[in-house]
Amino acid sequence: xxxxxxxxxxxxxxxxxxxxxxxxxxxxxxxxxxxxxxxxxxxxxxxxxxxxxxxxxxxxxxxxxxxxxxxxxxxxxxxxxxxxxxxxxxxxxxxxxxxxxxxxxxxxxxxxxxxxxxxxxxxxxxxxxxxxxxxxxxxxxxxxxxxxxxxxxxxxxxxxxxxxxxxxxxxxxxxxxxxxxxxxxxxxxxxxxxxxxxxxxxxxxxxxxxxxxxxxxxxxxxxxxxxxxxxxxxxxxxxxxxxxxxxxxxxxxxxxxxxxxxxxxxxxxxxxxxxxxxxxxxxxxxxxxxxxxxxxxxxxxxxxxxxxxxxxxxxxxxxxxxxxxxxxxxxxxxxxx
Amino acid sequence: xxxxxxxxxxxxxxxxxxxxxxxxxxxxxxxxxxxxxxxxxxxxxxxxxxxxxxxxxxxxxxxxxxxxxxxxxxxxxxxxxxxxxxxxxxxxxxxxxxxxxxxxxxxxxxxxxxxxxxxxxxxxxxxxxxxxxxxxxxxxxxxxxxxxxxxxxxxxxxxxxxxxxxxxxxxxxxxxxxxxxxxxxxxxxxxxxxxxxxxxxxxxxxxxxxxxxxxxxxxxxxxxxxxxxxxxxxxxxxxxxxxxxxxxxxxxxxxxxxxxxxxxx
Numbered sequence: 001x002x003x004x005x006x007x008x009x010x011x012x013x014x015x016x017x018x019x020x021x022x023x024x025x026x027x028x029x030x031x032x033x034x035x036x037x038x039x040x041x042x043x044x045x046x047x048x049x050x051x052x053x054x055x056x057x058x059x060x061x062x063x064x065x066x067x068x069x070x071x072x073x074x075x076x077x078x079x080x081x082x083x084x085x086x087x088x089x090x091x092x093x094x095x096x097x098x099x100x101x102x103x104x105x106x107x108x109x110x111x112x113x114x115x116x117x118x119x120x121x122x123x124x125x126x127x128x129x130x131x132x133x134x135x136x137x138x139x140x141x142x143x144x145x146x147x148x149x150x151x152x153x154x155x156x157x158x159x160x161x162x163x164x165x166x167x168x169x170x171x172x173x174x175x176x177x178x179x180x181x182x183x184x185x186x187x188x189x190x191x192x193x194x195x196x197x198x199x200x201x202x203x204x205x206x207x208x209x210x211x212x213x214x215x216x217x218x219x220x221x222x223x224x225x226x227x228x229x230x231x232x233x234x235x236x237x238x239x240x241x242x243x244x245x246x247x248x249x250x251x252x253x254x255x256x257x258x259x260x261x262x263x264x265x266x267x268x269x270x271x272x273x274x275x276x277x278x279x280x281x282x283x284x285x286x287x288x289x290x291x292x293x294x295x296x297x298x299x300x301x302x303x304x305x306x307x308x309x310x311x312x313x314x315x316x317x318x319x320x321x322x323x324x325x326x327x328x329x330x331x332x333x334x335x336x337x
Numbered sequence: 338x339x340x341x342x343x344x345x346x347x348x349x350x351x352x353x354x355x356x357x358x359x360x361x362x363x364x365x366x367x368x369x370x371x372x373x374x375x376x377x378x379x380x381x382x383x384x385x386x387x388x389x390x391x392x393x394x395x396x397x398x399x400x401x402x403x404x405x406x407x408x409x410x411x412x413x414x415x416x417x418x419x420x421x422x423x424x425x426x427x428x429x430x431x432x433x434x435x436x437x438x439x440x441x442x443x444x445x446x447x448x449x450x451x452x453x454x455x456x457x458x459x460x461x462x463x464x465x466x467x468x469x470x471x472x473x474x475x476x477x478x479x480x481x482x483x484x485x486x487x488x489x490x491x492x493x494x495x496x497x498x499x500x501x502x503x504x505x506x507x508x509x510x511x512x513x514x515x516x517x518x519x520x521x522x523x524x525x526x527x528x529x530x531x532x533x534x535x536x537x538x539x540x541x542x543x544x545x546x547x548x549x550x551x552x553x554x555x556x557x558x559x560x561x562x563x564x565x566x567x568x569x570x571x572x573x574x575x576x577x578x579x580x581x582x583x584x585x586x587x588x589x590x591x592x593x594x595x596x597x598x599x600x601x602x
Contacts, residue, residue, distance in 0.1 A: 028602055044532055044533075044536045048495035048496045048497075048499075048595065049540075051495055052598065052601060053601055055601075056600065056601035056602050057601075060602055072531075072532045172557075174531070207553045207554050207556070207557035207558055208538075208550075208553040208557065210538065210542055210546065210549055210550055210553060211550055211553055211554070214546060214547075214550050229539060230542060233539060233542035233543040233546070234542055234543070234546050236543040237542065237543040237544060237545070237546055238546065281601060281602050282601060285599070285601045288599065289598065289599065290539060291539070
């Protein structure tokens with residue numbers, strides 16, 4: 001069920017996975033009004049920003065009766081699967097902060113197919129047939145701008161242990177572990193374990209990825225491994241911060257993970273609700289306020305990120321990132337957890 | 338009949354069975370907490386009963402020593418009363434202090450400290466119990482006026498509410514530590530960080546990155562380490578109180594940011 005609606009030629013092209021916009025994003029004004037009862041399971045995410053989106057949708061659609069069940073993304077995914085097995089259907093839509101969680105629902109055969117026009121709005125690398133990414137976050141390499149230029153940062157994630165650079169990381173962090181999962185899938189367990197052990201020898205560990213970015217900014221380490229938004233947000237609060245972002249090419253070092261929406265019921269209302277999440281307005285709002293990366297064509301990324309066409313994330317099925325257990329075992333085996 | 342009344346009524350050998358049943362229900366909060374005013378007399382009676390039972394324990398200790406006093410029973414008395422969940426759901430800092438007081442009495446007897454010293458520790462516990470009863474009475478009055486939300490699993494709908502939940506969870510950390518449940522306390526710290534704090538830190542970074550980094554270290558290093566190193570309850574509470582003051586600053590920053598947020602549509 002993890003079938004991905006790739007255009008095969010584009011998959012082979014790799015570096016062209018992000019194309020410049022070919023079409024304008026849908027405006028909310030083009031969508032039908034939402035009417036009736038809808039139950040949304042909402043994974044906790046970007047503070048109140050997802051809530052603000054929901055409030056705006058409700059205000060715009062006074063005949064929509066939206067019930068929201070909130071909780072940790074993984075717990076809600078498990079609840080949906082359990083409800084499905086028991087023949088009970090409470091949720092109509094699941095909006096998850098992590099696309100790995102929808103893999104669980106997809107594998108259980110609960111996710112409903114989405115109309116092709118929904119996937120067609122997404123950038124080519126993010127088109128799936130029974131769920132949709134909403135917004136993305138990218139793995140980055142924050143580096144100290146007083147010591148290094150972007151050209152001095154390796155473009156191959158596997159080259160970092162031998163780069164001579166001092167490295168900062170946060171192995172216990174969930175996003176870091178998803179990144180290692182992607183590395184396992186792309187490079188294999190042996191190479192990943194070797195990478196972890198070699199980075200550990202020269203790396204400095206921090207409590208979280210903001211800590212990594214702050215350490216880079218202070219000059220404690222040359223380069224770190226972190227999601228993009230920590231640096232963007234730091235720069236928003238401190239524009240002269242000594243940190244900028246570099247990216248690897250076509251490997252786990254520039255993995256794009258995503259929040260995700262999946263329809264769990266056959267109600268047309270469920271699909272139409274998901275369409276609202278993909279509108280130009282919602283995508284722009286989440287980019288503007290949460291520094292998330294719009295995955296719908298025709299919507300600009302947060303200002304400080306390079307053009308999407310300049311970034312080369314690896315081709316990977318995001319739902320395959322759901323099972324962390326082999327990754328955690330490997331990290332423990334490598335003595336980094 | 339309330340479980341504590343059962344407890345009082347039966348022979349002590351049977352008490353363990355009743356308490357076991359009560360302990361099984363630990364975490365399942367009785368409906369009485371949503372109608373506290375109707376149960377205030379019961380709560381008052383329970384507090385008096387507990388104080389009396391522990392007085393008897395101290396007297397037994399004075400007359401016949403540790404073994405006869407059975408100091409382990411302080412915990413069982415506490416777990417047998419409905420007042421337990423009334424204070425737990427309304428004022429968790431005092432709930433933590435009660436546990437601290439209970440273990441202080443238990444420890445003083447087990448260490449065979451002089452009776453005067455045991456009575457002094459017991460007197461501190463009495464004061465916390467009466468103070469807690471007062472807090473529940475105030476909460477009951479507010480509840481009767483419709484000024485308290487029903488007790489339930491709450492989920493925050495905005496970052497400011499999330500800060501409030503984080504603060505409550507940190508009080509629970511002290512409470513669990515005071516209950517000698519260190520693993521549970523650390524689990525609450527980790528879950529609060531992963532499922533609550535991480536959700537708001539994105540907004541906070543652009544507002545005060547140093548404050549967020551400081552709290553990340555508190556969540557991931559200082560507080561778990563204080564628990565793992567078996568610091569005193571007061572020392573763990575001190576770490577939490579410092580975090581609470583930082584969270585107050587977060588709350589204020591987030592409220593201002595939310596007021597200035599752009600519209601979605």
